[in-house]
Amino acid sequence: MSAPDGSPVGAERSIGQLFASATADMSALVHDEIALAKAQLKQDVKRGATSGGAFTAAGVLLLFSLPMLNFALAYGIRTWSHWNLAVCFLLSFAANVLIAGFLALIGIVFAKKAKKGRGAQKVAASMKETAGVLQKAKPHARPELPEDRVPQAIEAVARSSS
Secondary structure, eight states: OBOTTSSBTTOOOOHHHHHHHHHHHHHHHHHHHHHHHHHHHHHHHHHHHHHHHHHHHHHHHHHHHHHHHHHHHHHHHHHHHOOOHHHHHHHHHHHHHHHHHHHHHHHHHHHHHHHHOOHHHHHHHHHHHHHHHHHHOOOOOOOOOOTTOOHHHHHHHHHHHO
């Protein structure tokens, strides 16, 4: 029977094994921090893409809807109010500008959220905090072995159980 690191159960681990285990744990921690940074940056990029999409939609709407919507709306206003046709066209253009402004406002909101996203800064702060904790860490004193558990008895148990 053996421990997860391959050493016999009950046997004390050597300094090299402890160092290898600590190195593996630090490596795993660094890899996890990098994965976290990637995930947060991906979220920031997604917000930026949403902002760009909203701005693009606003521009496309303004460009392609003007001729068709302006004619339909202007003639509709003319039929309803009997105003001058030029005033009716101006009112239909103003309606299109309001819709495009609303879409641009949505784009601005998402752009600000993407700009506020500080995923990389959060990860860097977390890594500095982890490094600070690890620098202040002190090894625990090893407990004394009881008299009835001498190393020979541990080795005998380890040999018999393997």
